[in-house]
């Protein structure tokens with residue numbers, strides 16, 4: 683069975699954006715969360731424009747290469763200017779989760795409005811045996827609540843942003859994790875966890 687996981691860039695105080703993210707403003711005042719994509723000499727084998735440090739390239743490409751579909755929350759979709767009608771991933775199509783209609787989606791994008799279980803199921807179908815990558819703190823939290831997340835990868839950037847959108851929102855109880863790998867790299871530490879069931 684394909685896995686459901688997320689790999690998000692996050693500050694040490696747990697934010698995946700800075701203050702005031704949005705369309706045309708990217709991550710708000712936290713663009714440095716993505717600096718490690720471009721601060722090395724090793725080209726990504728998955729994302730053409732990325733040049734990472736060697737340890738980051740290994741971790742990033744291993745995760746990105748597993749993805750057959752992306753499931754993003756409505757906020758991620760809006761704040762990323764609809765991904766230009768495509769997907770944030772070069773080969774994996776995009777599924778968007780919302781409670782309401784999302785005008786202007788392209789025929790290369792799939793909208794699900796009937797909840798996280800249906801959205802993950804749709805993404806799995808599209809992924810065709812590959813894994814599903816989650817994007818957005820709200821979607822990750824909803825998928826955790828539903829017991830649908832297998833792995834979490836935190837690309838932890840050494841900064842305290844002091845505000846922004848949180849990686850994790852409130853959960854009804856504890857979720858135990860098992861550390862699979864911790865990789866220090868220039869400008870970022872990659873923390874790969876499995877969700878214990």
Ligand SMILES: NC(=O)c1ccc[n+]([C@@H]2O[C@H](COP(=O)([O-])OP(=O)(O)OC[C@H]3O[C@@H](n4cnc5c(N)ncnc54)[C@H](OP(=O)(O)O)[C@@H]3O)[C@@H](O)[C@H]2O)c1
Pocket residue numbers: 689690691692697698699703704708709715754755756757758759761762779780781782795796797798817818819820821822824847848
């Ligand atoms: N640092 C990184 O690596 C990284 C990666 C990805 C995204 N981001 C950023 O993170 C921000 C977005 O994160 P976020 O936590 O604010 O939002 P999000 O998870 O992208 O989207 C949340 C929205 O998804 C919809 N949704 C969530 N659960 C649902 C459910 N069970 N059923 C139906 N719809 C559901 C709702 O949309 P409706 O309100 O329309 O119903 C909700 O408001 C963006 O600014 C994005 O750029 C950062």
